[in-house]
Amino acid sequence: MTDTTIRLSRKKPDTFDGDLLIYTPFLNNKEKIIRGPNVVEQELDDAISIGDFKGKQGDTLLFYPSGSAKKKLNVSRVFIASLGNVEEKNNNKTRELLRKTGGLIATEARKTKSSHLGICLDNLLSSVGEDGVESLVEGILLGDYRFEKYKSKSSKKEKRSFKGIKEIVGFSSGSENNGKIEKGISRAVNSARAACKARDMANEPGNGWTPTSFAVYARELAGKHKMTCTVLGKGGMKRLKMGGLLGVNQGSSEPPKLVILEYKAPKKKADTILFVGKGLTFDSGGVSLKPSAGMQDMKYDMCGGAAALSAMSVVGAEQPDVNVIAIIPATDNMGGSSALKPGDIIKHYGGITSEIVNTDAEGRLILADSLAYGIKRYKPTCVVDLATLTGAVILGLGHHRTGILGNNQGLIDRVIRAGDKSGEPLWQLPLDEEYTEQIESDVADIKNTGGRPAGTITAAAYLQKFVGNTPWVHLDIAGTAWDFTKKSYIPKGPSGIAVRTLVELVRDWKKFS
Ligand code: BES
Ligand code: MN
Ligand code: ZN
Numbered sequence: 001m002t003d004t005t006i007r008l009s010r011k012k013p014d015t016f017d018g019d020l021l022i023y024t025p026f027l028n029n030k031e032k033i034i035r036g037p038n039v040v041e042q043e044l045d046d047a048i049s050i051g052d053f054k055g056k057q058g059d060t061l062l063f064y065p066s067g068s069a070k071k072k073l074n075v076s077r078v079f080i081a082s083l084g085n086v087e088e089k090n091n092n093k094t095r096e097l098l099r100k101t102g103g104l105i106a107t108e109a110r111k112t113k114s115s116h117l118g119i120c121l122d123n124l125l126s127s128v129g130e131d132g133v134e135s136l137v138e139g140i141l142l143g144d145y146r147f148e149k150y151k152s153k154s155s156k157k158e159k160r161s162f163k164g165i166k167e168i169v170g171f172s173s174g175s176e177n178n179g180k181i182e183k184g185i186s187r188a189v190n191s192a193r194a195a196c197k198a199r200d201m202a203n204e205p206g207n208g209w210t211p212t213s214f215a216v217y218a219r220e221l222a223g224k225h226k227m228t229c230t231v232l233g234k235g236g237m238k239r240l241k242m243g244g245l246l247g248v249n250q251g252s253s254e255p256p257k258l259v260i261l262e263y264k265a266p267k268k269k270a271d272t273i274l275f276v277g278k279g280l281t282f283d284s285g286g287v288s289l290k291p292s293a294g295m296q297d298m299k300y301d302m303c304g305g306a307a308a309l310s311a312m313s314v315v316g317a318e319q320p321d322v323n324v325i326a327i328i329p330a331t332d333n334m335g336g337s338s339a340l341k342p343g344d345i346i347k348h349y350g351g352i353t354s355e356i357v358n359t360d361a362e363g364r365l366i367l368a369d370s371l372a373y374g375i376k377r378y379k380p381t382c383v384v385d386l387a388t389l390t391g392a393v394i395l396g397l398g399h400h401r402t403g404i405l406g407n408n409q410g411l412i413d414r415v416i417r418a419g420d421k422s423g424e425p426l427w428q429l430p431l432d433e434e435y436t437e438q439i440e441s442d443v444a445d446i447k448n449t450g451g452r453p454a455g456t457i458t459a460a461a462y463l464q465k466f467v468g469n470t471p472w473v474h475l476d477i478a479g480t481a482w483d484f485t486k487k488s489y490i491p492k493g494p495s496g497i498a499v500r501t502l503v504e505l506v507r508d509w510k511k512f513s
Contacts, residue, residue, distance in 0.1 A: 004141060006168045006185050008121075008178055013039055013171040017074035018116030022105055024136075026083040026127045027055045033082075036123030040069050040078050057084025057097060060104055062112070075118065079108050089129040096423045098132050102139020103488025106165065109144065113162040121172040121181070130177060133170070134184030140165065141192035142496070143489040147203040190314045191503050195496030198303070198310040202482070202494035206282030206299045211257040211330035214279050214302075218259045218309060218328070225263070225316025232258040240373060243346040244365035247356070249331040251286055251339025256331035258370065259305075262378075263315045263324045271512050272323040274380035275312075275502060276370045278363045278387035279305025279330030286335045286359030288342060300494055301363070303481035304386035305330060311502035322509040327374045329366040333359070345444045349373045352465060355444040363389045364448060364462040372466040381512050382411050382471040384505070385463065386498050387478075392455030394479040401427040402480045402497065405460040406473030411512070415473050418504035423487075424497055426475065435461045471512070 013021060025035045025044075033055035038044060043063050047053040053061055059082040065073045081101050086094055109117060117140075124132060144165045172181065201209050201217075215231040222229035234255060237246050242258070249256040259279070280301035284290060290298065305328035315324045340346070344356045346365070350372040354365070367385055375383065393403040402419065404426040406412045412428060419426040435457045438450030446465060450458025460474045477497050484495035 004144070004165050004168060006137065006170065006189065008170045008172055008181060010173060011171065013118055013120045014072055015074060016118035016169060016171065018118050018167070018169070019076055019114030020109055020112060020116070021073070021075040021078045021118045021120070023078065023080050023120045024083050024101065024124050025055055025080065026123075027085045029085070034123070034127070036126065039073060039120070040065065040080070043069060044080065053080070053082070055082045055084065057082060058100070058104065059084070060108065062108065077112055077114065079105065081105055083127065086127050090131050092420050094128055094132060095135040095421065098128060098135035099139035099142065099423055099489050100487060102136045103143035103490070106140050106143030107488055109165050110162060113160045115162065115164070115166040117165060117167065118169045118171060121170045122174070125172065125174070125177065125181075130180040130184045133181055134188045137168070137185050137188040138192050139489040140168065141188065142195060143491065145196045145199060145491050147200065147493065187318075190317050191500045194310040194314045194503065195499040197313065198306040198496040198499045199494045201306040201310075202300050202303050204299070206332060209302065210254055210281055211279065211332075212255065214259045214305060214309065214328050214330045215257045218261045221309070221313055221316060222261060225313070227312065227316050228262040230260040240349055241347065242349045242369040242373065244348045244354070244369040245329050245331060247340045247344070247346040248286075248333055248362045248365050251336035252332050252334040253336065254281070254332050259309070259328040259330060261309065261312050261326045263312065265321050265323050266319065267321050270322050271381040271509065272325065272378060273506060273509070274374045274378055274383045275308040275324065275326040276367060276374055276383065276385040277305035277308030277326065277328050278302065278367055278389065279328040280333055280363060280366070280388075281330060282332040282334075283360070283362065284334055286333050286362065287339050288358045288360040289335060290360060297482065300482050301388050302330070303388050303477060303494060303497065307386050307477070307496070307498040307502060310496070310499045314503045315506060318507065320506045320509055322506055324506055325374065325378050325380065327370045329370040331366060333362045348466070350376065350466070352446065353444040355441040355447040357447050357449045361448045361459070363387050364459050367463055368466045371463060375467060375470050380470065382408070383467060384415065384473050384475065384502065386475045388481050389476045390456045390459050390478055393476040396429070396456060397427055397479055399479045399483045400485045401425045403427060403429050403456050403476035404473055405429050405431045405457065406471075407431070407464060407467065408471035408473070411471045411473050415475070415501065415505060419501040422500040422504050424480070424501045429457055429460075431457060431460055431464065436464070
């Protein structure tokens with residue numbers, strides 16, 4: 001992604017000489033348009049009087065200053081994006097509204113090939129506060145994302161090229177709150193960059209982002225933020241008897257990796273959170289081969305791992321008061337001649353045996369080893385796992401909500417709250433004992449599918465066998481990791497889902513009891 005620089009300026013916005021100056025009026029509770037000091041007063045009046053602009057959320061106008069405005073302004077274009085009714089400053093609806101407005105700004109910047117943006121912050125601050133500036137910036141950066149690495153340069157000469165937003169200048173006359181605004185901006189930059197990095201990993205094809213790539217990036221993060229990185233290869237997995245991860249990898253010539261990244265909080269007596277993310281770099285289904293239509297999307301089957309690792313970049317940068325460990329079991333799922341077969345029995349780390357009924361239910365196999373190992377080794381206070389685990393979650397929740405299940409309502413509620421705050425909604429599914437009966441096997445301790453009914457829940461029931469009494473939640477992101485709800489700040493392709501939810505969860509972490 002572009003490395004956008006963001007800075008604040010106390011100058012008047014009229015002095016801005018970049019490509020696009022942005023101004024965000026809003027409606028008060030009497031539906032009156034509140035504009036604050038405006039740079040294109042007359043033009044906006046005209047648009048309002050002929051009914052082209054009502055100030056509703058999503059209403060936008062683009063002006064090319066001319067006449068008297070041209071004399072006052074140095075900028076080439078002015079973009080007005082209305083916030084509509086802002087109910088309260090610090091609520092989730094307002095946050096989402098601002099991210100969406102940010103997405104509209106990014107869209108307009110792309111359309112007009114504007115790489116230098118100025119934003120009038122004064123009216124924005126009075127309506128939505130510093131928190132609002134954070135969400136707006138987050139929306140701009142998330143919306144500006146494109147993945148063009150493998151596109152050959154086009155031969156036809158374009159008049160101007162656009163490689164993303166280079167600079168954003170926030171114009172704010174007040175000085176007292178600049179510290180707070182800057183903090184908000186830095187949080188927005190951290191979380192948006194992390195989500196975009198997760199999108200980058202996902203956009204890479206199966207031959208571009210391999211298990212080794214996870215290991216390389218984790219090491220890079222460890223070096224940058226003083227975290228500890230451990231990578232287990234096949235040898236290490238064999239010593240630990242991780243039959244799930246090894247089994248899934250059996251049919252592949254691509255070496256598997258178990259990537260572990262540890263962040264230690266400055267405080268001694270801090271809680272420890274463990275993230276476990278499914279890093280399946282390509283899921284062919286194995287011997288239980290998937291249909292070929294749409295199979296290319298299975299390069300996205302590593303989005304859980306991408307989210308867990310990307311969130312660690314923010315953890316490293318922001319240093320929250322909680323220990324955080326991310327484990328990413330990484331492999332692809334192929335059907336080579338030594339591949340796992342239906343009917344085979346594997347033994348997981350810790351000793352539980354499992355009958356493989358369908359080699360396409362591979363995610364739970366690699367997560368099971370990782371959960372059991374992570375809990376035994378690090379004794380976390382709580383565990384969050386994330387995986388593109390079941391097609392069934394798409395049938396239940398569509399592409400609008402991530403499925404969440406777990407064994408501890410307090411932890412489930414925390415994650416749901418973090419998701420709501422981030423614009424990444426979740427929905428809880430039940431995890432009663434009855435579902436566990438569906439994965440009982442005649443020949444082993446358990447089997448790896450529970451049949452068609454409640455596929456998402458029986459997958460979670462499988463994982464539950466490996467977490468014991470440790471508070472645990474499981475996020476099934478199969479419906480949201482790509483093709484997520486259409487929003488201005490979510491470009492086509494992988495969404496980067498759950499990165500910002502995880503970040504929100506650990507920011508200001510309150511001791512868990
Ligand atoms: N990676 C898939 C789940 C998936 C499917 C994610 C579609 C996104 C879109 C997973 O490994 C899988 O294949 N699950 C099977 C499980 C079944 C065989 C019990 C599924 O959902 O069909
Ligand atoms: Mn599968
Ligand atoms: Zn899979």
